[in-house]
Amino acid sequence: MELKGLAKIIVIMLLITLSFFFLLPVLFAIFTSFKHQNEILSTHLTFWPHDPTLFNYKYVLERGAKYFTYYKNSIIITLGGVVITTILSAMSGYAFAKLPFKGRDLIMLLVLYVVTFPLAAVIIPIYIMEYNLNILNTNIGLILPNVMTVLPFSVFIMRGVFMGIPKELEESAEIDGCGIFRTWLNIMLPNARNGLALVMIFSFYNIWGEYMLGKTLATEDSAMPISVALTLVKGENWNFGVLGAVIVLAIMPPILMFIIFQKHLVKGLMQGAVKG
Amino acid sequence: MMKMPTREQARKIWGIIFVLPTFLFIFLFMVYPLIYSFYISLSDYNFVYDVAPKFVGLKNYFKAFADPTFIVSMKNTFCFAGLFFVLVMVISFLIALLLYYCNHFSWFFRTSIFIPIVIPISLVCILFSWMFAENFGIVNYFLSDVLHLPQWAHAWLTDPKTAMDIVILVSLWCCIGFETILFLAGLQGISSDLFEAAAVDGATGWRKVFYIILPNLKETYVITGIWAILQGLKVFVQPMVLTQGGPGNATLVMYMHIYNNAFLHFDLGYAAALAFILSVIILFFSILNLKLSSSK
Numbered sequence: 001m002e003l004k005g006l007a008k009i010i011v012i013m014l015l016i017t018l019s020f021f022f023l024l025p026v027l028f029a030i031f032t033s034f035k036h037q038n039e040i041l042s043t044h045l046t047f048w049p050h051d052p053t054l055f056n057y058k059y060v061l062e063r064g065a066k067y068f069t070y071y072k073n074s075i076i077i078t079l080g081g082v083v084i085t086t087i088l089s090a091m092s093g094y095a096f097a098k099l100p101f102k103g104r105d106l107i108m109l110l111v112l113y114v115v116t117f118p119l120a121a122v123i124i125p126i127y128i129m130e131y132n133l134n135i136l137n138t139n140i141g142l143i144l145p146n147v148m149t150v151l152p153f154s155v156f157i158m159r160g161v162f163m164g165i166p167k168e169l170e171e172s173a174e175i176d177g178c179g180i181f182r183t184w185l186n187i188m189l190p191n192a193r194n195g196l197a198l199v200m201i202f203s204f205y206n207i208w209g210e211y212m213l214g215k216t217l218a219t220e221d222s223a224m225p226i227s228v229a230l231t232l233v234k235g236e237n238w239n240f241g242v243l244g245a246v247i248v249l250a251i252m253p254p255i256l257m258f259i260i261f262q263k264h265l266v267k268g269l270m271q272g273a274v275k276g
Numbered sequence: 277m278m279k280m281p282t283r284e285q286a287r288k289i290w291g292i293i294f295v296l297p298t299f300l301f302i303f304l305f306m307v308y309p310l311i312y313s314f315y316i317s318l319s320d321y322n323f324v325y326d327v328a329p330k331f332v333g334l335k336n337y338f339k340a341f342a343d344p345t346f347i348v349s350m351k352n353t354f355c356f357a358g359l360f361f362v363l364v365m366v367i368s369f370l371i372a373l374l375l376y377y378c379n380h381f382s383w384f385f386r387t388s389i390f391i392p393i394v395i396p397i398s399l400v401c402i403l404f405s406w407m408f409a410e411n412f413g414i415v416n417y418f419l420s421d422v423l424h425l426p427q428w429a430h431a432w433l434t435d436p437k438t439a440m441d442i443v444i445l446v447s448l449w450c451c452i453g454f455e456t457i458l459f460l461a462g463l464q465g466i467s468s469d470l471f472e473a474a475a476v477d478g479a480t481g482w483r484k485v486f487y488i489i490l491p492n493l494k495e496t497y498v499i500t501g502i503w504a505i506l507q508g509l510k511v512f513v514q515p516m517v518l519t520q521g522g523p524g525n526a527t528l529v530m531y532m533h534i535y536n537n538a539f540l541h542f543d544l545g546y547a548a549a550l551a552f553i554l555s556v557i558i559l560f561f562s563i564l565n566l567k568l569s570s571s572k
Contacts, residue, residue: 092294209399250399
């Protein structure tokens, strides 16, 4: 689809404005993190830092301990969640796609149905359950429910991916004498790389930024992930420069991952969307 | 003498083995809590004082509809969800159209529009609450000192009239990117044959949009619609971090009311009942969206 002349210019101008609108807050956080405290609070606010400084970052890394804990929690929870989700969805996706067993369709429906329920309806029993098991305020206590929130969609994706792999591959593996498990490991998985990447990326972002579970299941400082902990700093410490630095540090991993995997992400989403 | 399982039998067995962990997860963290939650909603259960829930029947559900705060939260939630749904669908679709027709710099445009999605919503809200702060927020500064329009500077987040608008704005900033990508995928799925046929029939510009594009995006509506509905009705983070439900109850949404009852007042029975009412509402609109999208 090509546009001519004026229409093209208008479209590009609109897109530039929109991009600006979406990028502005991010840029603002980044620039603020490089400003001195007095420049930030002065009555004459500026966008660009006039006197760039690494003071804020030094402050954070020195007072490190607290922020480091939050960061560490986020990383453990997210990585743990991603690994478990990927493995489980790769297994179940394959089962739903290729292995006939009793009640398969029923369970698939159940998995999808579960997505529509608001977390609020189940968060209370989960809280009670974890309280009784003494895993509140622990990393594992957050990993498990987080896996739950991303698992249904991931299973759905992997199922679609496996369904797209031609039967011939399976049959030739069978002829070569592979058992089901070997088939899965050595033939199916390598062909499902796109789907696996999508699942990993999808669960990474959802778990990294997850707020509701983190806020209710981790009330102690030592267990909080960064997405929750930073919101608490809001009231107590209006040291914007530091806040900016912390925010930038917290959003850097997701953004970097995004820029690296951008092609896969967009392609994967589009594949998933079109197949429905 | 034991027979070696046939390939067919082996598949069935492995099938169950492969699905078991997932099934366990879903059961443990979804099905069981849902059932238990329903049971709690039918009881009096104060987490701090009571040892166990005490069955009282539908008392909590009746209490909900007599609770003025709940009614306010329902109004707020519908207000938010309605506006959010319409805005996100329309704007995302229009942006997707723009991206579809523009082949230059597409990497840059797509990246910038999609970046908000990867940032945790809670952090975005902190950032925005900072930007919209009354006295040192950059928005007010920009309005009064750069554009010389001090009368437009506002107590954005503390004025009941504008608080909800800001919550909606921030939510849009976060969510438009995702819906745009979905719409874009849908657009690219429309085969060019249809466009050629229309061109032969003499359709141009906007008529192309209405007669070709819109009808062929039905599958996309299902996904984008459901996602927008879920994001709208389940909203929690934005009002929680931006305004804590305030000022007063101006931005108190149902999810927040549930949270407050459960974790501030520890009235778990009531909170569970509220949660179920919300889930029924969400289910209703999800099914509605499904029906409308498939019949349109």
